[in-house]
Amino acid sequence: MTKRLLDCNASDFIKMNKEELLHSIAASEGRVLVSEVIGLVQPVLYNISNAELAAAFGADILLFNMFDVNEPVMQGIPKVAKEDIVKELKRLTGRVVGINLEPVDANQETLGEIINISPGRLGTLDNAKKAYEMGFNMVVLTGNPGTGVSNAAIISSLKEIGNELGKEIVLVVGKMHAAGSLKEAGENIITKEDIKAFREAGADIILLPAPGTVPGITMEYIRELVKYSHDLGALTLTAIGTSQEGADSGTIKQIALMCKMTGTDMHHIGDAGLTGIAIPENIMDYSIAIRGKRHTFTRIARSINR
Known part of the structure; x- marks a missing residue:
């Protein structure tokens, strides 16, 4: 029987396949915390990566944002070959790791200034394959602000990636904000129709x-x-x-409890609190709000050598 993710050690994560990881998340009953991090920038602690900092404050899963699979960078870790960066981060943190890839839609109406992103960040099958080979456990098809990602492009990308890698890697899809799309802003970011289409295309x-x-x-x-x-x-x-993620602690706790009341399985906190990471205390405060000090301190204290 697969353990709850709450109770998993680093050695458990290493052995898990996709279905076991999904079961482990579901079994945790809404108490899984995902922290987004950027490795391209100078880390907050200079010679300690933002990924390690997020893990130290209670994150269960680390989600790499703005990570280029062609030119991978994670500042603040010992120098390793580019193709080994993800595996090294998993060794250093003992965590499950995911990557954001962005399915840009060049044919939609856009909102505000649109930013061109590097080819290695796009939501393509080739990039998803590279991410899987690097050691990522999940691919998140989403969009950063102003990138022009649309739900239609997400579905197209999801189908292609799912057909090739659907049995191997967890597939997460959806947008956190409009991401530059004029028609997909506010409550139009996602609808039941979108969810049905995502699920039919292979979203986990x-x-x-x-x-x-x-x-x-x-x-x-x-x-x-x-x-x-x-x-x-x-x-x-x-x-x-x-x-x-850069707001005051009271706001973080309020959002956390509202998310808990929705019945969600996983909670995500973004990377724009400080440079490439949420305010670290907010990661901990969010964790405590959804699962208490016992589980939060257990995650923090659990040795990666277990």
Whole structure:
């Protein structure tokens, strides 16, 4: 029987396949915390990576943002070959790791300035294959601000990646904010129709904006979408992608409890609190809000050598 992710050691994560990881998340009953980190920038602690810092404050899963699979960088770790960076981060942190890839839609109406991203960050099958070979446990198809990612492009990318890698790697899809799309802003970021299309295309986990982050996104609305996702057999991840990971502790705790009330399986905190990471105390405060000090301190204290 697969352990709850709450109870897993680093040695458990190493042995898990995709289905075991999904079961482990589901068995934790809404107490899994995902922290987004950027390795391209100078880390907060200079010679300690942001990934290690997030792990130290209680994150269960580390999600690499703005990570180029062609030119991988993680500042603050011992020098290793580029192809070994992900494996080295897994060794140093003892955590499950994921990567954001971005399915850009060049044919949609956009909102605000659109940013061109490097080829190694795009949501392509080739990039997903490279990510899997590097050691990533999950691929998240989503969009950073102003990149022009659309739900239609996510579905197209998901189908292609799922057909090739669907049995090997966890596939998470959805947007944390409009990501530059004019028509997919506010409550139009995601609908039941989108969720059904995501699930039919092979999504394992549906990403939804956390209540109180995107204008018009309420706890009641996300609660309805979480239930719908569960009815279709998918897990859910509520996400803070609006720089509120840099808000005060009270705001973080309020968002955390609203996400818990939606029934979500996983909680995400973004990387824009400080440079490439949430305010570290907010990672811990979020963790304590959804699972208490016992589980938070256990995750922090558990040796990666177990």
